[in-house]
Amino acid sequence: MLHMDQLEATIIQMIRTRPFYGALLNRMHIQYKDNLKEPAGITIKNGKVYLFIHKETFKEMSLSLRMGTIEHEINHIIDFHPIRRKARDSEIWSYACDLAVNSYIPDTPPNQILPDNIKFPKDLAAEEYYVKLEDKAAEFQLTLSQFSKHLKGKFSLGIEAVDLHESWNDPEADEEELAKSVIIDILRDAFNKNVGTLPGNARRRIEELLKNQVDWKQVLRSIVATARTSKKLSTWKRPNRRGFDNVPGKKKERTLKIALIVDTSMSTTGFLAEFKAEMLSIKQTGAKIEVMEVDRKIQRIYSFDHSFDPDFKGGGGTSLIPAFEHYQENKHFIPNILIYLTDGHGDAPKQMKIPTLWVITPEGKKPVNWGQMIRLPQRKI
Numbered sequence: 001m002l003h004m005d006q007l008e009a010t011i012i013q014m015i016r017t018r019p020f021y022g023a024l025l026n027r028m029h030i031q032y033k034d035n036l037k038e039p040a041g042i043t044i045k046n047g048k049v050y051l052f053i054h055k056e057t058f059k060e061m062s063l064s065l066r067m068g069t070i071e072h073e074i075n076h077i078i079d080f081h082p083i084r085r086k087a088r089d090s091e092i093w094s095y096a097c098d099l100a101v102n103s104y105i106p107d108t109p110p111n112q113i114l115p116d117n118i119k120f121p122k123d124l125a126a127e128e129y130y131v132k133l134e135d136k137a138a139e140f141q142l143t144l145s146q147f148s149k150h151l152k153g154k155f156s157l158g159i160e161a162v163d164l165h166e167s168w169n170d171p172e173a174d175e176e177e178l179a180k181s182v183i184i185d186i187l188r189d190a191f192n193k194n195v196g197t198l199p200g201n202a203r204r205r206i207e208e209l210l211k212n213q214v215d216w217k218q219v220l221r222s223i224v225a226t227a228r229t230s231k232k233l234s235t236w237k238r239p240n241r242r243g244f245d246n247v248p249g250k251k252k253e254r255t256l257k258i259a260l261i262v263d264t265s266m267s268t269t270g271f272l273a274e275f276k277a278e279m280l281s282i283k284q285t286g287a288k289i290e291v292m293e294v295d296r297k298i299q300r301i302y303s304f305d306h307s308f309d310p311d312f313k314g315g316g317g318t319s320l321i322p323a324f325e326h327y328q329e330n331k332h333f334i335p336n337i338l339i340y341l342t343d344g345h346g347d348a349p350k351q352m353k354i355p356t357l358w359v360i361t362p363e364g365k366k367p368v369n370w371g372q373m374i375r376l377p378q379r380k381i
Contacts, residue, residue: 264314
């Protein structure tokens with residue numbers, strides 16, 4: 001059994017010698033997983049980055065190999081590998097991603113696939129390695145599946161190709177745009193605190209990644225899509241299947257109700273213009289929207305109509321609890337999703353059954369560990 005001090009020693013050493021990676025680790029949720037096929041795995045779900053570790057395999061490694069294994073997984077996250085596969089073959093994509101990250105990891109576990117031992121150039125993107133692997137399979141007149149088995153045997157990976165990066169296929173994993181938002185958030189935080197410790201090439205690589213702002217409106221669309229519900233409504237336009245006269249038939253109508261909660265406390269005064277702009281964008285989803293303005297208490301509730309031009313009420317202290325209590329108890333408007341525009345500085349309930357999206361100001365914080373989150377971009381100077 002892996003002793004906690006082994007893992008703690010690994011993390012402490014990474015923080016000491018590789019502070020950027022250590023800062024990223026501090027933002028991840030580390031869990032042991034006995035059925036993991038690899039020493040470690042990683043995924044993004046519920047707005048969090050999870051690092052999975054196989055106890056028995058991990059405990060047999062030296063400290064340097066444990067660090068290399070964790071760094072390997074972190075680099076997959078830095079390069080967005082779990083969410084960039086698209087329609088590519090999953091096994092060949094796994095090899096391509098390993099070729100991309102193993103190029104610059106000093107302590108990789110034995111038998112890892114490396115650009116040198118497959119006669120590929122270093123420092124290519126995973127997409128470029130994927131094309132080269134496709135070409136190599138064609139050269140050997142093998143299908144991608146056959147070529148994948150060939151690579152497995154060549155490098156004695158000790159794992160079926162189909163099990164490579166199995167955690168990337170977690171059915172509960174966040175959709176692409178939300179996952180990007182989560183990754184960029186932890187990257188920016190680690191980079192800002194440790195930029196001086198990164199070598200020039202790594203610094204330029206992270207800077208380039210952080211230039212690519214996530215369009216949170218796309219995040220909203222993906223969350224809204226999963227929150228939609230179908231319900232049957234009575235209609236006189238379709239005859240009842242049982243043939244009864246004067247009995248309405250049924251049709252399916254897709255409906256979406258959003259509770260759009262705006263934090264109007266003193267601490268968000270400088271962001272109300274941004275909140276208004278985002279509210280107008282949310283309105284374009286075509287959903288039925290109820291707006292709530294709240295600081296320490298609910299100031300007002302109203303329907304989001306065409307003449308929307310709010311004079312926000314509030315300016316006091318902050319509590320995030322009243323809005324959630326209202327929608328837990330209120331039966332007149334039952335939302336499919338709650339969207340809370342806030343800086344996150346305030347008390348919040350311990351849990352909420354209704355799916356919640358926190359839209360947090362650039363320097364704000366997610367107030368609780370439940371719900372999903374996106375961060376508004378920094379203002380352009």
